[in-house]
Amino acid sequence: MEGLDDVDWAELGHAYGRAQDLPGQLTALCGQDEAARESALTSLFGNIFHQGTRYSASPYAVPFLARIALAGPRPVRDGVLSLLIRLSIDWHDEYDLPGGIDIKAWRAAAAELSMDEALAWYDEQIAAEPDDDKRNRLKEIRAEWAAGRLMDSRASALLSYDAVRAELPGLLPLLHDPAPAVRTRAAYLSAWFPEEAATVLPCLLDRLQVEDSVTVTATNLVAVGLLGDITLMSWLCPYLEATEPLIRWAAATALARIGSAEGATGLGADLMGRVIAELTTAAADTPKQAIDYNEGDIPGYISRSLLSLADHDRESVLCGVADCLTAMPSNHTGATAKTALDVAFPEPLRDGLAPFVGELTEGQQRFLQAVVTAGPWGAYGKELEGSLKSRRLPDTRAALRVYVGLPNDGQDERTECVWG
Structure with missing residues (x-):
């Protein structure tokens, strides 16, 4: 904890106000009391990474967390690495999958809003607010901004990201830690720093030559x-020939990304076919092990990878995505269904509704059948329903169920057919 008292924590902010409680929480992580360690870690998650938001105190905590991850009590190191991961990227940042973090775009977005613009915006809100309590609250928030304890979410997230980036070279020895959970977290953390690729990649490749854990290898x-x-x-x-399905999936996922990256020369038709085949196999029979990527949603990650390869084999991709849609968490289906719809039906159907059998391809048929089951529909499906309608396809669950020839399952609140 060297240097802990040199930070003016009271002048920094977190989710619940001033950050003078952080030194005690960081110190408690290194203590002998297991309950106190767990409580401190929970508090830190809530304070400096609250529902994805990072605060002015967040980057100042990073160097101490990095030291604890390296040399703190073994039971807490996995959790501390998880906190460092979340201080680097949250679930919104990670949705750049399958391409990874677009750090250039992130830095550009963070630079868009200046402090002067933020303060001017609050001045306008304060002047226009008739309610005394709300106006006073706005004044308090403006004062926090002016003191540097609050900032635009993109900018504050980037400060934390860069703080972890500065510690990353020192954390790379954890790729060889005796605990598989620590090795997994270290590999996952290192995946999100493309500006450090020259340093990180040799370490990852070295570890792959000796790694014996399936989950760590896949990560x-x-x-x-x-x-x-x-x-x-x-x-x-070579990992496409592995015995373990999770390792084959990971190799195919990695090859899909490097083969579809901007400026890539391509994998060649045979290898690309092999990659798509492995991904569609995994879509039909998802590996059972847990992963960190995409919040643990392997079918969702498969669908993202497959859709990036749609130009190579649209039919196989659509069939694979259909399998993924019915297997992924419901909160992930919307974006996948919308993107896949653009692939399946890039143009509206001509001359009204086409016959389902005989006119649509197998991939189009299987995709629409999966959409009936997976959705999203109702309040969360307005965008998808609008996209279906724009392509002259049935735009309600009941109507689409009739069109694709599936029996009524009793879940449709609306039974009328609104087609196109």
Whole structure:
């Protein structure tokens, strides 16, 4: 904890106000009391990473967390690494999958809003607010901004990201930690720093040569794909022949990413076909092990990878996505269904509704059948329903169920057919 008292924590902010309680929580992580350690870690998650938001105190906590991850009590190191991961990227940032973090775009977005613009916006809100309590609250928030304890979410997230980036070289030895959970977290963390690829990739590749854990191997392979380029193809291809389905999935995921990356020369038709085949196999029979990527949603990750390869084999991709849609969490289906609809029906159907059998391809048929089951529909499906309508397809669940020839399952609140 060297240097802990040198930080003016009271002048920094977190989710619940001033950050003077952080030194005690950081110190408690290193204590002998297990309950106190767990409580401190829970408090830190809530304070400096609250529902995805990072605060002015967040980057100042990072160097101490990095030291604890390296040398703190073994039971807490996995959780501390998880906190460092979340201080780097949250679930919104990670949705750049399958391409990884677009750090150039992130830095550009963070630079858009200046402090002067933020303060001017609050001045306008304060002047226009008739309610005394709300106006006073706005004044308090403005004062926090002016003191540097609050900032635009993109900018505050980037400060934390860069703080972790500065510690990353020192954290790479954790790729060789005796605990598989720590090795997994270290590999996952390293996957999100493309600006450090030259340092990170050799460490990941070295670990792959000796790694014996299926989950750690898969995590490393995906990380290599997110950071690397087509020159690593020969490293990744042998893992397509692995016995474990999770490792084959990870190798295919990595190859899909480097093969579809902007400026890539491509994998070649045979290898691309092999990658798509492995991904569609995994879509039909998802590996059972847990992963960190995409919040643990392997079918969702498969669908993202497949859709990036749609130009190579649209039919296989659509069939694979259909399998994924019915297997992924419901809160992930919307974006996948919308993107896949653009692939399946890039143009509206001509001359009204086409016959389902005989006119649509197998991939189009299976995709629409999956949409009936997976949705989203109702309040969360307005965008998808609008996209279906724009392509002259049935735009309600009941209507689409009739069109694709599935029996009524009693779940449709609306039974009328509104087609096109």
